[in-house]
Amino acid sequence: MESGILAVPLQTAMKTEIPLSLAARRGLMGLCPSCGKTKLFASYLKQVEACPNCGAHFGRIRADDAAPWGTIIVVGHVFMPMMFFVSLDAFMPFWAGVAVWAALFAGLSMALLPRSKGLFIALLWSTRAPGVNNG
Numbered sequence: 001m002e003s004g005i006l007a008v009p010l011q012t013a014m015k016t017e018i019p020l021s022l023a024a025r026r027g028l029m030g031l032c033p034s035c036g037k038t039k040l041f042a043s044y045l046k047q048v049e050a051c052p053n054c055g056a057h058f059g060r061i062r063a064d065d066a067a068p069w070g071t072i073i074v075v076g077h078v079f080m081p082m083m084f085f086v087s088l089d090a091f092m093p094f095w096a097g098v099a100v101w102a103a104l105f106a107g108l109s110m111a112l113l114p115r116s117k118g119l120f121i122a123l124l125w126s127t128r129a130p131g132v133n134n135g
Contacts, residue, residue, distance in 0.1 A: 020127065026122060027123070028119045035054040040058065041114060041118070044114060070112075071113050088100060
């Protein structure tokens, strides 16, 4: 018998209940939310089909819009106010300051995006959200 969401045997799905906080932490680190031993991503944002260690399936979990949304929330609402409070005018011309802030925020977004996607994949996998198997 299979569970409709994860397409794994129901006994396996029930036997390996992982706490949501642990799965979220593992996903945030880019590891398999189930076992935490293998990587969740095959490349920068492409998740693996299934974990080679524990067999948990991630290929059909879609976290497309959630990861950029989470990244925008963090970068835009937490780090953007720094730009208003830290003035670089004393150290460099205005155009150079704009370039520095743009590079900083672009780099920060690039670093946070896979972590955000891993977090949302782990949350969707852990809660067995409806529609996860609609790949």
